[in-house]
Amino acid sequence: MKYTIKGEKTIFDDHYKITEGNITHDTFKGSEITVRRLAFERGDSVAILLYEKESQSLLLTNQFRYPTCKHHNGWLLEIPAGSLEKNENPKDCIIREVLEEIGYKIKNPKLINTFYTSPGASTERIFLYFAKVSAQDKISQGGGVETENEDIQLVKLPIADIHSKITEFKDAKTILALQWFLTNNQV
Known part of the structure; x- marks a missing residue:
């Protein structure tokens, strides 16, 4: 066709x-x-599901999202993510975003999939990654970039709670990543 x-x-x-x-x-x-x-x-984006070995937890972010206010949700729990800069490599971008948002230095993130967020309306694709980290990989405070007025909280979700909490998530990339984690037994 x-x-x-x-x-x-x-x-x-x-x-x-x-x-x-x-x-x-x-x-x-x-x-x-x-x-x-x-x-x-909107441009393309990156996102990552991070598993911290010592705490047996997934590392998530909690941050304010203006568009969700239309449905009375201001803050969303989601996986770390960010927008690709012009000509930026997605792998380099996710490494930068994780450090900015939650303060962890990651190596060798594994690409899970690349997908459209809303193909009927948006050109955006998300490059979705996975990586394992240790507590020693936390090298800075995180919290976002101050000059971009980011205010990001690190949240650790114990993997034992994924099944009972997955229906509480409202962010599609996070739901997809959690389902991938459960399906692929990544612990």
């Missing part, structure tokens, strides 16, 4: 961007249609 982007234009450009495209694509019935679609251009 084929598609052709007939034209694109930016209709909103601020911290994020929205583009409008006119696309002609094949249909499953064997014909062709032309549609107008919008894309939220």
